[in-house]
Amino acid sequence: MNELIPPTPASSNESGSAARILVVDDEPSVADVCSEYLGSEGYEVTVAVSGEEAVRVIPQLRPDVILTDINLPGVSGLEVVKFAKQLDADACVIVVTGYASTTSAVEALRQGAYEYVTKPFDLEAVHKIVKSGIKNRRLKEQNRQILVELREKNEQLSRHEVELRERVRVATQQLRTLYDVNQEISANLELVHRVELITARAALDVHARSAVLYLRREGTDDYRAASTNGRSLHHQGADSVDFRHGEGWFGACVASERSLRWDPSAGVAPVLPGVMPAAAESLAAIPLVSEGSVVGLLVASDREGGFHHDEENYLTLFASQAAIAIRNSQLYEHTKSLDRLKSEFVAVVSHEIRTPLTSIKGAIELLGDAQYFQNNDQQNKLLTIAHANTERLLVLIGDILDFSKLESASLPMHLERQRIEPVVQQAAQNIRTLLADKQLRLELADSHDVPDLMIDADRIGQVVTNLLSNAVKFSPAGGRIDVTVERSDEFVKVSIKDQGEGIATHNLSRLFQKFSQVDTTATRRAGGTGLGLVICKGIVEQHGGTIHVETTVGVGSSFYFLLPLTPIAGESARAIQTDAARTDASSTGSTRSSA
Numbered sequence: 112m113n114e115l116i117p118p119t120p121a122s123s124n125e126s127g128s129a130a131r132i133l134v135v136d137d138e139p140s141v142a143d144v145c146s147e148y149l150g151s152e153g154y155e156v157t158v159a160v161s162g163e164e165a166v167r168v169i170p171q172l173r174p175d176v177i178l179t180d181i182n183l184p185g186v187s188g189l190e191v192v193k194f195a196k197q198l199d200a201d202a203c204v205i206v207v208t209g210y211a212s213t214t215s216a217v218e219a220l221r222q223g224a225y226e227y228v229t230k231p232f233d234l235e236a237v238h239k240i241v242k243s244g245i246k247n248r249r250l251k252e253q254n255r256q257i258l259v260e261l262r263e264k265n266e267q268l269s270r271h272e273v274e275l276r277e278r279v280r281v282a283t284q285q286l287r288t289l290y291d292v293n294q295e296i297s298a299n300l301e302l303v304h305r306v307e308l309i310t311a312r313a314a315l316d317v318h319a320r321s322a323v324l325y326l327r328r329e330g331t332d333d334y335r336a337a338s339t340n341g342r343s344l345h346h347q348g349a350d351s352v353d354f355r356h357g358e359g360w361f362g363a364c365v366a367s368e369r370s371l372r373w374d375p376s377a378g379v380a381p382v383l384p385g386v387m388p389a390a391a392e393s394l395a396a397i398p399l400v401s402e403g404s405v406v407g408l409l410v411a412s413d414r415e416g417g418f419h420h421d422e423e424n425y426l427t428l429f430a431s432q433a434a435i436a437i438r439n440s441q442l443y444e445h446t447k448s449l450d451r452l453k454s455e456f457v458a459v460v461s462h463e464i465r466t467p468l469t470s471i472k473g474a475i476e477l478l479g480d481a482q483y484f485q486n487n488d489q490q491n492k493l494l495t496i497a498h499a500n501t502e503r504l505l506v507l508i509g510d511i512l513d514f515s516k517l518e519s520a521s522l523p524m525h526l527e528r529q530r531i532e533p534v535v536q537q538a539a540q541n542i543r544t545l546l547a548d549k550q551l552r553l554e555l556a557d558s559h560d561v562p563d564l565m566i567d568a569d570r571i572g573q574v575v576t577n578l579l580s581n582a583v584k585f586s587p588a589g590g591r592i593d594v595t596v597e598r599s600d601e602f603v604k605v606s607i608k609d610q611g612e613g614i615a616t617h618n619l620s621r622l623f624q625k626f627s628q629v630d631t632t633a634t635r636r637a638g639g640t641g642l643g644l645v646i647c648k649g650i651v652e653q654h655g656g657t658i659h660v661e662t663t664v665g666v667g668s669s670f671y672f673l674l675p676l677t678p679i680a681g682e683s684a685r686a687i688q689t690d691a692a693r694t695d696a697s698s699t700g701s702t703r704s705s706a
Contacts, residue, residue: 134149149241306437538575
């Protein structure tokens with residue numbers, strides 16, 4: 112069973128053929144009924160009458176769904192599950208069991224089975240599970256492909272960054288005379304700002320009356336004026352394409368990738384498509400070349416006395432830096448686009464998962480209602496487990512959505528002037544069950560001289576609840592958690608102190624980094640995604656505050672946040688929101704976040 116057999120057929124999702132289903136059952140009547148029914152639904156069904164046969168067939172067939180009896184002679188259904196998952200981690204295995212074998216079915220789920228059904232079973236119900244399993248598998252394949260594509264994009268961006276860094280290093284050594292210009296251009300990554308600055312400085316530095324920067328349209332040989340400083344060379348209402356590669360004097364300059372100069376002493380004026388007659392008394396055109404391709408053309412015109420070799424050399428040096436700056440801006444905007452697509456993807460997927468989960472939660476609650484269903488203890492236990500995990504998934508999805516909104520600076524805030532003490536007290540009530548489970552004592556100190564604050568009570572409550580939940584998770588049973596609310600200069604300080612194991616100094620740099628957790632026994636036991644404290648940090652910073660931690664190994668940790676007495680409004684508030692969504696602090700935050 113451990114023999115390595117290379118899988119040959121492509122999965123049905125890759126080849127576009129019907130989904131493949133392997134039915135494994137030692138009862139021919141059951142196998143035939145399943146095969147006939149699923150075959151009539153358009154699936155490609157293969158039957159194995161034993162676990163041994165299934166193990167032989169799976170590597171070659173690579174089924175999308177395996178429907179196996181758990182009680183098989185010889186190689187058992189559990190072994191089939193284990194083999195299939197080792198061969199293909201995304202394999203969708205549905206186990207069939209009798210009511211007396213539900214414990215084995217639960218073990219199969221732990222081994223990675225997708226779902227189980229009990230005999231006697233309804234074929235339509237089985238079909239629904241099969242369709243759900245195929246959909247789940249294909250979603251995983253799609254997600255994996257997206258991750259591969261994103262990884263390739265990131266690798267491409269990394270390669271571009273390495274190449275551009277080297278270009279900038281060499282250019283900096285060679286172009287000391289252009290240092291001030293380079294600093295000015297580099298002050299802002301936005302493409303619109305940079306092209307305007309490039310034309311303005313080009314005209315100023317060579318004493319030209321005007322300068323135009325043309326940029327190539329992505330994926331075409333068309334060039335369009337992106338910025339003009341001074342007098343335009345073109346007719347009003349001219350075509351949106353100013354010139355094309357190889358067309359006229361400008362096009363020839365781009366095609367040759369060499370700078371060109373013209374003044375009256377050179378004879379007849381060059382033919383310039385779209386340019387007004389006698390529009391320029393002298394011209395200097397310099398291609399902007401980056402990574403072996405022309406990204407644009409810089410044209411300076413109307414310099415008194417014309418353009419000479421010194422001006423041409425200067426503009427060539429200037430254009431080399433401008434090309435790098437423009438390419439960096441284009442990469443920057445492309446990176447922002449990828450980041451936006453990522454956030455949109457996370458939001459869409461989270462919403463799509465939340466909807467069915469909410470329905471599942473409602474169904475589980477209905478099944479557990481003694482008014483409608485009389486369940487035995489085992490059934491109630493399973494329903495309780497399912498309900499708890501559904502709640503956990505809903506909380507996780509909520510965190511992912513909040514994190515996505517924080518990254519895009521779109522987390523909604525509803526600020527009202529109110530007292531913070533009731534918010535903290537309600538958060539303490541929210542975790543009373545967690546406190547009771549670990550026999551912990553929560554001490555909420557009386558607060559004095561704490562003024563009203565402009566806050567979003569729900570969001571601040573979310574922060575306090577998360578910090579308290581973390582304190583509970585990392586506190587020893589029978590311990591104590593201290594909560595204080597007090598005024599600290601021009602801020603209100605909310606502090607949660609636990610008696611946990613503390614955080615080692617070398618781990619402090621990872622605090623509040625997304626998806627990051629300190630690798631300790633306590634964190635592995637507590638679990639979590641590493642998003643909770645990142646969200647806390649973002650919410651606090653959107654209120655104009657800061658969050659911190661003080662910790663001693665073996666003694667405990669104190670997480671506290673400061674909220675300003677005077678709310679920050681207007682542009683400052685928006686700037687804080689943006690910074691909170693996009694900046695990971697290196698000195699604050701906690702990888703202990705498990706919410």
